[in-house]
Amino acid sequence: MRRRPKLTYDRGTLILHPPPQGKVWLDFVTWDDRIEKFRLLARDYRPLVERLRQESIDFIDEAQQFSPLDLVTELSQEPYPHQREALLAWKKGDRQGVIVLPTAAGKTYLAQLAIASTPRTTLVVVPTLDLMHQWYAQLIQAFPNVEIGLLGGGSRDRSAILIATYHSAAIHAETLGNRYALIIFDECHHLPSDFFRAIAEYSIAPYRLGLTATPDRSDGKESDLQQLIGPVLYNRTPASLAGQALADHQVIQLKIPLSETEEAQYHQLIATRNQFLRDQNIRLGSLKGWQAFVAASGRSTAGRRAMLAHRQAKDITAGTAGKLRTLAQLLQQHYPAQILIFTHDNATVYQISENFLIPAITHQTPVKERHQTLKKFRHGVYPVLVTSHVLNEGVDVPNARIAIILSGTGSTREYIQRLGRILRQGKSGTKLALLYELVSENTNEEQLSQRRRGSLTPTETHLTTLSKKEISLRAAESKALYKEGFQGSATPTEEE
Numbered sequence: 001m002r003r004r005p006k007l008t009y010d011r012g013t014l015i016l017h018p019p020p021q022g023k024v025w026l027d028f029v030t031w032d033d034r035i036e037k038f039r040l041l042a043r044d045y046r047p048l049v050e051r052l053r054q055e056s057i058d059f060i061d062e063a064q065q066f067s068p069l070d071l072v073t074e075l076s077q078e079p080y081p082h083q084r085e086a087l088l089a090w091k092k093g094d095r096q097g098v099i100v101l102p103t104a105a106g107k108t109y110l111a112q113l114a115i116a117s118t119p120r121t122t123l124v125v126v127p128t129l130d131l132m133h134q135w136y137a138q139l140i141q142a143f144p145n146v147e148i149g150l151l152g153g154g155s156r157d158r159s160a161i162l163i164a165t166y167h168s169a170a171i172h173a174e175t176l177g178n179r180y181a182l183i184i185f186d187e188c189h190h191l192p193s194d195f196f197r198a199i200a201e202y203s204i205a206p207y208r209l210g211l212t213a214t215p216d217r218s219d220g221k222e223s224d225l226q227q228l229i230g231p232v233l234y235n236r237t238p239a240s241l242a243g244q245a246l247a248d249h250q251v252i253q254l255k256i257p258l259s260e261t262e263e264a265q266y267h268q269l270i271a272t273r274n275q276f277l278r279d280q281n282i283r284l285g286s287l288k289g290w291q292a293f294v295a296a297s298g299r300s301t302a303g304r305r306a307m308l309a310h311r312q313a314k315d316i317t318a319g320t321a322g323k324l325r326t327l328a329q330l331l332q333q334h335y336p337a338q339i340l341i342f343t344h345d346n347a348t349v350y351q352i353s354e355n356f357l358i359p360a361i362t363h364q365t366p367v368k369e370r371h372q373t374l375k376k377f378r379h380g381v382y383p384v385l386v387t388s389h390v391l392n393e394g395v396d397v398p399n400a401r402i403a404i405i406l407s408g409t410g411s412t413r414e415y416i417q418r419l420g421r422i423l424r425q426g427k428s429g430t431k432l433a434l435l436y437e438l439v440s441e442n443t444n445e446e447q448l449s450q451r452r453r454g455s456l457t458p459t460e461t462h463l464t465t466l467s468k469k470e471i472s473l474r475a476a477e478s479k480a481l482y483k484e485g486f487q488g489s490a491t492p493t494e495e496e
Contacts, residue, residue, distance in 0.1 A: 007049075009063040009178040012202030014040045014048075020057045042177050043228070045204035063204055066121040066181035069160055072145040073116045075109075080245045082236050083110045089234040090114060090209060096230035098188060098210035102238040103420020105245050107211040108135065111184050112142045114209050115161070120181035124163045125199060127187045129153045129367075135163045135186070166196045173202040182207040189214070189413060191228055192221035200228035213420060214413040218287050238419060246423040247401075249433035253449065255441040256322040266443060269313040276306035317440035318407035319348040324355070326438055330404055331356065331384065334434075338377065338400045341386040342418050344407035352386045352406075361387045389414075397421060404436045407445070408452065415452040 005020040016029055017037040028048045029038040040048065045063060052059055079087070083106055086099045095118060101107050115122050124139075126132050132152055139148050139161060149157025151164035151172065162180070169176060176199075183203060185191050188210030191200060200208070210229040215222040225232075242248050258266060277284065279302075282292045297307035331339065343349050346362045353360035359373050359382050370390075376382045378397055385391075403422045408414055422433040437453075439445045 005057070005059040007045075007059060007061050007063045009042070009065075009204065010039075011174040012042055012177055012198070014042055014045060014063055014204070016040060016048075020052065020059060022055060022057060024051045024055050024057070042202050042204045043200060046206040049206075063178055064181070065178050066205075069119040069121060069146055071116060071119045071143050073112075074142055074144060075112055075116060077109065079109070079113060080106060082241060082245060083113065086110055086234040086236075087113050087117065091117070093230060093233045095182075095207040095209070097208070097233035098212065098215060098225055098229055098231065100212055100215060100232055100235040102236065102241060102246060102423065103213045103417050104423040105236065105241055107186070108138055111186070111209065111211060112139070114184065115139075115143070115182065118182050118207050120207065121179060122161045122182040122184065123169070123176060123180035123203075123205070124161070124184045125166055125169045125186065125191075126163065127166050127190050129165060131186065132163050132165055139163065166190050166199065169199045170196050173198040177202040178204050180205055182209070184208075185210045185229060188212045188225060188229060189217055189222065192217060192219075192224040197224065197228060212413075213416045216412055218411065220287070238416065238423060247433045249419070249423060249435065251419070251435045251437065251453075253437045253439055254326055255439050255446075256320060256326055257441045258316070258320055258443070259322065262316050262320055263442075266313050266316050269309040269316070270444075272309040273306045273313065276302055313444075315345070315347070317443045317445045318344055319351060320440055323406050323438045323440070324352070327352070327404060327406065328356070330402075330436060334402050336383050337402050338380065338397070339384045339402040339404065340391070340397070340400050340418075340421055341384065342391075342403065342405045342408060343386070343388055344409065346388050348406060349386050349388050356384075358382075358384045358386050361385065361390055363388075363390050365390075391421065397424075400424075401432070402434050402436070404438065406438050409448065412452050 002021075003018050005016060005018055008015045008017075015032075015035070015037050016025065016039075019025070019038055025048060028044045028051075029040045031037075032039040049061065082101070086101065087110060090097055090099060095114075099107070099110065101110070111124070124135055126135055129152060132150060136148060136150060143161065146161055147159040148161045148163070149155070149159030151157060151162055152168035153165070158179070162176075164172075164176075180203070183200070183205045185200075185208070189212045190196055191210070208229045210225060215225055215232065238246060238249065257263075276296075277293065280292075280296045282296060283289050284293060293307070293310075297303035327341070341352060341358070343352070346364065349360050349362055352358060359377070361370055361373055365373070373382065373385070374397070377385045378399065380399065400422045403418055405415075405418060408418070419433075419435050422435065437449060439449045
């Protein structure tokens, strides 16, 4: 009597043995001489099983260890129309695909709706420990009758619903791969990296949901999301949700001229860099070009001089005297509104923090201090906060209304994430959010700004320089104003 084919999970792959009758399964498998059996990729579990069932081929499925969940849901909030549309698009897409929504558009709540409509063991993957704890707090409220665990930051749970960091999930991908029927990838643009992609590749999960504000990556690997999760099924922009789920907002670009000294230094440094690039036949503007520049810069004295010139030129445009004067004006103009200041480098963060007595957060900030600083900012004790990259993702500050970008990369994702920090409606529901983008005029920053803005068209304003006396007066006024503001702010209420 012929033995029934058996499908088993083996450390991130599947084994099919003995081989079934027919040929429909041959498209998925390869022969493994080491064990003399057919092996296939874990991510091909669903299409293989569907093919076998369509052909009425009897087999034993020992691969999957996931199970249904009897969920009691506490989702009392009425979904926004875009959340209902996105959920329906995901369901119609066979519950495999990517949803693109702006920061603050309710992606976490959409995920809760997806879990409720697909009650199976679920793995949620997030990029940071902060996000992991935010998801945990929200999911235990949404699904109070099911065990919810953590993987990362010292926790190693194995629960029906598990929240893991990308790093921890990748390390344990071989053992997690057959335990969860639904995987939710928060900020899924992280997934296509060489290390993190194992989470999807070693998993047999038949249901997959990717969430991101923009899937674009500098290395062009966003196209891999189609294979790892599924196609983009739904896409909304910040402008399309303004005044509805998101606050109305305005993007204002301020073009700041360099001083005569800064301009002379900048053009001299750029000339040094460009001469080396011409000599090496290297064109910047792409990841490949940048990688070629980095590689060439380490092979000669001229290369090291060119790279140093590139970085010094960038430092000049990032924190010009004109930008700091304009920052002082904006801080005074909008006080006491809650303001987030973003820069590209930590040196400018610390300079602003010292000059204006503003709390700062960088990757060097200890975890406890960071949590305390964010808590005080959320509650209005600190009206202003300056940071570099660490607040781009996973920070909920609903009362922040003003964002000021002094410098950044050409990444559209970073730009949308920074805009998203101020787009939450807050308690009033009538907030007008303002994003100021300070760009050094007639420098490479103008091209960077154009690349990252994409479809977000700003109102452009050209500023003239102020006198040294006006600079010092405005800086002194700002210092006194914010020192007084920090000491005199009201403490948080019990309601907050």
